[in-house]
Amino acid sequence: MVKIYPQSVVGRYRTIKNRANIVLLLFYFLTPWLRWYRDENAPSQAILIDLPTRRAYFFNIEIWPEEIFYIMTILIIAAFGLFLFTSILGRIWCGYTCPHTVFVDLFIKVETFFQGSRNSRIALDKMPMNSSKLVKKLLTHLVWGGLSFLFAFGWICYFYDAPSFCHDLFLGRLDTAPRSWLFGLTFTTYILAGLMREKVCTHICPYGRFQPAMLDNDSLTVTYHSWRGEPRLQKILNKNSKLKNFGDCVDCYRCVAVCPMGIDIRDGLQMQCIGCGLCIDACDSVMSKLNQPLGLISYSSINLTEKLKKGLKAQVKLIRPKTVLYTLLILIAATIILKNLLDKSIFVLSIERERGPLFTTLPDGDIRNTYNVYIANKALKVKDICLEIRGVTNALIKGNMMHMGNTYQKKLCFPIEADSENRFKVFIKTKLDISVDSEKKIYLYCSRY
Ligand code: SF4
Ligand code: SF4
Incomplete structure (x- = not known):
């Protein structure tokens, strides 16, 4: 397996990603600790899926097994929401909010903290084992293990009363079922986020494969503007140093080095691209150093790119048959669930x-x-x-x-x-x-x- 060593980058999309990670992690870990008083006979956790009693609690709503319809409808709304966002903003879910992406990002930060920059990490992996390498690797894997355990712990808190689960865990009184879940989830998180990383998106997750079906000529995807960047400076200089007619791309490979998926966006839109925008940040920093206009790589659609090529002003087209259809389907599903909740018999x-x-x-x-x-x-x-x-x-x-x-x-x-x-x-x-x-x-x- 080829290992990817993403380089750190600063910029607008990296900042958005960092903030999204913090918000999502806080939401994930703190939600089970929200209290909601119902009755002394009922659990006081605001969001809880109580498997032994076969009940799901969402604040004031209690869902019984025969009412699984509510959960199915919420999942349908979430799926159409995902389709809607994908048709407008491309793989925004994958790049910014998917739990796997968030955890891989966190794991890469840990790796960078203990093992250094991209070049140091590559050099460390190439060198024979010595005490310094062993310590760095051990510390990285230990923290990865701790983070995986935390993820598993956070997940199980949605299925058990969080304070009681915490109490039982510290006193070593966990039953076999939560203990197995804790071990299983820790192990899979460590393998998926620590070792497999981008291979999960490429080889396991089906979403990347069917996303083209949701895209059209107005969907925003991370785009390298070849009409502006080509021919690349290095390419030309290597072939014929007398030529002066080159594009804005200086072939520095910075956009490739920062990519967590290890792809070259200049080859066009690829199934592996998760739309994280880090290559945009990398290229913008190069362009600003060269005093060139930013946006050689940017979020753009086919139609937008055509207009930009001609020097026309362009705007994202939001209202399209696809987006209208998805919005309508979301509204219909939301109305159905709301009506059923209002008519819900106790x-x-x-x-x-x-x-x-x-x-x-x-x-x-x-x-x-x-x-x-x-x-x-x-x-x-x-x-x-x-x-x-x-x-x-x-x-x-x-x-x-x-x-x-x-x-x-x-x-x-x-x-x-x-x-x-x-x-x-x-x-x-x-x-x-x-x-x-x-x-x-x-x-x-x-x-x-
Ligand atoms: S090509 Fe750019 S947007 Fe796509 S995954 Fe790589 S860094 Fe992210
Ligand atoms: S970062 Fe920009 S200039 Fe450098 S190789 Fe990528 S597209 Fe070209």
Whole structure:
């Protein structure tokens, strides 16, 4: 495997990247520590996916397993959001916000801190092992391991109450499941962000492969303006030193040296380019030293480049069929999820007659039917409910749970625990010669108090 040694660079996009990294890392690590009081019976973590109880909590919203639809819709909105941003700004997600990019950036900073600049790192890797090399390598890998552990720890905090998880971790009381997750995620982060780096984007992540489908002639991508840069100075000087007619590119290879993907953007847009803009910073610093206009490499679209070539003023075209379509799809999905959230019921009741004979004749001559009842109380408080038959005179009801009593009654009243699902049977008996209220249909009536 060829190792890439990205050179450090300063500039506008490097600063944006640094700030984005800080904000995203703070968001990632601090979010599980946000508290949100619900009830003494419910967790007080604002965002939590509680696998043992099969609940997801987002501030005031509690999602049950059968409501996975909400999570799917949020993922669909996120996917269309990604398509929208890609169609306008190219691979902005990959370059600035993808967790892998953020961690690789952090790992490269650690490597630079302990092993020095790009040239020092290349020289260090070439030299035979000695004590200084061993110490530098060991320190780098130790800090990488620590960062990988932190990443794994941060991730698991979304699935456990963060303070309790911290407490159990320090006291060595973690169960097998969180311990395995902690180990597995630490190991994979170390391998992916520390050792594989850009190979993950090129060979594992599918996004780079299907991104051309989202781009059009107005999408911004990192572009080398060959019409301005070519022919390159070095190329010409090497071939024919008398020639003076050369472009702005001095063939310094600085844009290649800073690229975390190890590509030469002057070869045109490539699948490996994550659109991080670091080559723009590198080239701009060269151009400013040479007193040349900046922007030999810049974020540009095919149409923008055509206009720039002709010396025309150009603006990014935001409203296009693709962007309108993605925006509409996002709005539709957001409206659906909002409507469902507003109509979300905290009480679910379903009653089905048990399969089998139409009715059972009891020894005293009465007839009986059996029903399967499902009641979910999604509220965080106990609810008292009553079940009764309406439309049939003299019908009596009985449940098969202990707390419902063991006798037939006119009305079956019982408490439903907070945040609980309940499945039980009810038996309804009546005389054979029932009198049915012709006005009303026969129905099992549930009232809540
Ligand atoms: S070519 Fe430029 S924008 Fe693309 S990955 Fe390399 S440095 Fe980033
Ligand atoms: S940094 Fe700019 S001038 Fe140097 S090789 Fe790259 S494009 Fe040419």
